[in-house]
Amino acid sequence: MKCPVCGNIDSKVIDSRPTGDSEIRRRRECLRCGGRFTTYEVLESVPIVVVKKDGSRQIFDRAKILNGLNKACYKRPVTPEDMNDLINSIEAELKNTSHTEITSSELGLMVMDRLRDLDEVSYVRFVSVYREFSDIESFLRELETLKKR
Ligand SMILES: [Zn+2]
Known part of the structure; x- marks a missing residue:
């Protein structure tokens, strides 16, 4: 997961909740710049x-x-x-x-x-x-x- 602000790949998950059977919505915070962003991840594909x-x-x-x-x-x-x-x-x-x-x-x-x-x-x-x-x-x-x- 690349930070959309600085491109750093290390982020921590602040909050995650399922949005469907195999999808999860995650709020992430970049460990470098502190920027926050949301990702939608398909569980089985990871x-x-x-x-x-x-x-x-x-x-x-x-x-x-x-x-x-x-x-x-x-x-x-x-x-x-x-x-x-x-x-x-x-x-x-x-x-x-x-x-x-x-x-x-x-x-x-x-x-x-x-x-x-x-x-x-x-x-x-x-x-x-x-x-x-x-x-x-x-x-x-x-x-x-x-x-x-
Ligand atoms: Zn960042």
Whole structure:
């Protein structure tokens, strides 16, 4: 979204409200000149791009997150609905903040945050796979942090 005043592409959303089934009206403020403008965005046409550690880009894929969750929640009291809700809430947050790009680490953190509230065992499993701990020490530190909560 280019600012019509100065052409800067960084703006923040002040207000957003749906104007139709797949359209949203956003009031934006330019981060450079402070100019305010309105955009109408079609929700589905703005896919979220996930930037991986090696710099490659992929379209946000629910199935991939679900796959990771399924592994972490194996034989745990987390239902498919819980997992769906979790992914929905991530999608909603990304759309709300009008993020079109997110790094895979940020995405992982968003999953962790939500999973921690759902089930701690699944959370620890997810963290251990996701963070690829370089050593047992850092994994134990994470567990300590968890215990203090
Ligand atoms: Zn501007």
